[in-house]
Amino acid sequence: MSKAHIPTYDICSLAMEKPASEDILVARFSDYLAAHPDIRFPHRHSFYHLAFFTGGAGSHTIDFERFPVKAGQLYFMIPGQVHSWFFEGKTEGYVVNVSAGFFTAFLQDAEYVERFPFFSGVSTEGVVQLPRQGIAAIVALFEKMLEEQRSAEFYNHDMMRLLMLEMFIQVSRVASKGKTRQDPPHSHVLLRNFRKLVEQHYMQLRLPKDYAALLYVTPNYLNAFCRDMLGKSAGEIIRDRVLLEAKRLLINADMSISAIAYQLSFADNSYFTKFFKKYAGVTPEEFRKNIS
Template sequence: MTTLTSVRPAVPLHRLDVPAPSILPFAVGSFDTIGPMSRADFPHRHTFHEIVYVTGGTGTHVVDLVPRPLRPPHLFFVAPGQVHFWHRARELTGWVVLFNDDFLLAHPEDRDTVRELSACTRLRPTAEAAPGLTGVVAELRREYAEQGEGFIPVLQAYLHVLILRAARLAASVTDVVVDVEPDLGPTAAIAQRFARLLDRPTDPVERTVGAYAAHLGVSVGHLNHAVKTATGRTPGRIIRQAQVVEAKRLLAGSDLTVRQVADRVGFGDPAYFCRFFRRETGSTPGEYRRDIHAKHHDGRALSIDVPRERP
């Protein structure tokens, strides 16, 4: 049995606690059985993946400051590192599935699928699709509760089916394009490993192209080629975008000073960070924080969009 706990860094960080090394980090249950943090009304993030299948209730699920009003049945994917919370949620019913990357080893291609699904805002099952999703979640719950012989591979298989069905649903609403079974060559594999490093909530790697290349065991030139080929963008540009997104998360969801935010996202000089942030977003960190807080209090839509591309 895994449990959900919280620690208190700048933005509260939730982890899955695993009591024995033989049990992979995984949990499934209702909002009540998973616990109050499954419907937390304060900004927080995870070190793990979360799938939420809401079958009833009202309110808004806010992911990276983008409000997603509940219209059950509603499916949500939350990736490691994303900041989210529930706003004015009432009478939530449904199911929560928690797992980390280790639990996807049987189907490693799912790691990128669930990351892409976390960007999909309109995963609302049709009347035809809802019973199938409910059935898959029911089987996950049964296997997890009974924990019979060989239950881990069975859980992994049902989770794979749930992810595949969600990917089909995402494709049907054209909100994001998801490769269900990507055929990765070595170049694309390097690019995806680089992307996963950037997704870590507490990234131990220095935020430079050289540091990421060393961590991945490739040359800077090879990393540049792999990422540019796979994404059309340079690793440096992607790192800068990740720094802006993380800075926005911290400015909006914590009481850290601008100097502390600068340090958290890899800038030793807060003045340089302020110039960088203004160049990328059009506003200073202080202006961004004031604007976000004003929007939050008057109920207007919030957004933490990735910085726009420049030639």
């Protein structure tokens, strides 16, 4: 497989059994790796991707942030994120590939799953380390999902939905333990809406005041809110999204720096290069050379 571009996989293209489901795949990690040896290279998914490690070593990179693989780690990735891995020795655990629509026919609130903090699309927020005493309960849920996937019982997909939602809730509770405060629900709604707007408009809208207007708040309030919730200003969050997309595009060796600058709505190649060097620490050419 060429590494000059980032391939995007759908669930059926990574199927392991016939007939393939277009909505969900649950597999043991070792079986998944054996069936798809080339997916260690950078790639995207058109679905939600969950990886749970119960054993192994090495590293897992999500959107150019590298994490050491450890037992008890859960990785939650949303559609479009770029990831790759390099494992050392035998890797054990579970993989779940699930479509965005898997829950919509089951839940009245179509955005329910997006409320879980690990589905924010931010790499560091999508990695959860379970305490040793909590691993067995999550393993049991994955084993039940595997059993339901193999079964021909009525409502087996609904049972898998219930098991997965139980897992999301349990992991969310673990991830929130030790927090010194509990933010009010409306704060999470505003943050989620801001991030969704950035995802939709970062190519064209680069100023906090543009998003503040869409959210019916003042720019000062939006900046203060983002600093309180994330430790970053609204402008930094917008900038980080532009920088991430630049890195994703630079993997495609067939795309010129000028073409990337144009696609990202920079006035010229020079401005894009200065922007990238300032915030990535290297020029676009150096970044491309380092990842090739």
